[in-house]
């Protein structure tokens with residue numbers, strides 16, 4: 351399974367609704383929403399009001415990637431705004447298990463995000479409690495950066511653990527995904543691929559999305 355989650359960080363914010371509908375029509379499976387606070391990462395983006403505005407527009411699951419400190423303080427607002435997944439950074443959550451439980455109490459699927467340098471051992475003891483692991487293949491904070499290949503072995507390591515422990519966890523990859531970089535990710539076991547600039551900066555977003563998805567599927571067909 352290869353699911354594409356366009357990141358609206360690269361969209362034209364002056365016509366955000368249209369830009370979401372365009373990728374939905376083109377076959378996107380989720381909408382990825384990057385929330386940044388200017389503390390955990392050196393950039394500020396959007397909050398729950400953007401999730402609330404998009405919720406009635408699209409049928410797709412809203413995948414909310416929190417790059418913020420004090421995540422617990424904002425989880426209720428994102429849940430009530432209509433998030434389907436909320437992912438939090440292991441590096442920003444000192445009480446990670448509590449944060450995951452909190453997300454679950456609002457009926458939202460919890461996920462954990464690892465920065466490129468963070469080992470998977472940090473999430474070993476919460477794997478039974480989560481629906482998604484998100485691997486950053488860039489340093490979080492900005493779209494349009496170059497894919498960091500050294501993350502790929504971690505993806506494979508987790509995919510093996512998921513198989514051995516018979517867990518049901520999506521493996522999402524975020525950062526620098528395009529027609530080429532999607533291939534090693536899918537090969538390693540990724541199931542959801544976030545793509546921002548490769549879709550929204552393309553002259554034809556639908557074509558770009560399909561080309562990325564087909565490149566991912568071509569690996570599975572081998």
Ligand SMILES: O=C(CO)[C@@H](O)[C@H](O)COP(=O)(O)O
Pocket residue numbers: 357359360382384415417488489490491492493494495524525526527544545546547548
């Ligand atoms: O979370 C982030 C960046 O921090 C990502 O979701 C980016 O927005 C992906 O953009 P591209 O690397 O695909 O341009």
Ligand SMILES: [Co+2]
Pocket residue numbers: 357382383384415524544
């Ligand atoms: Co993201």
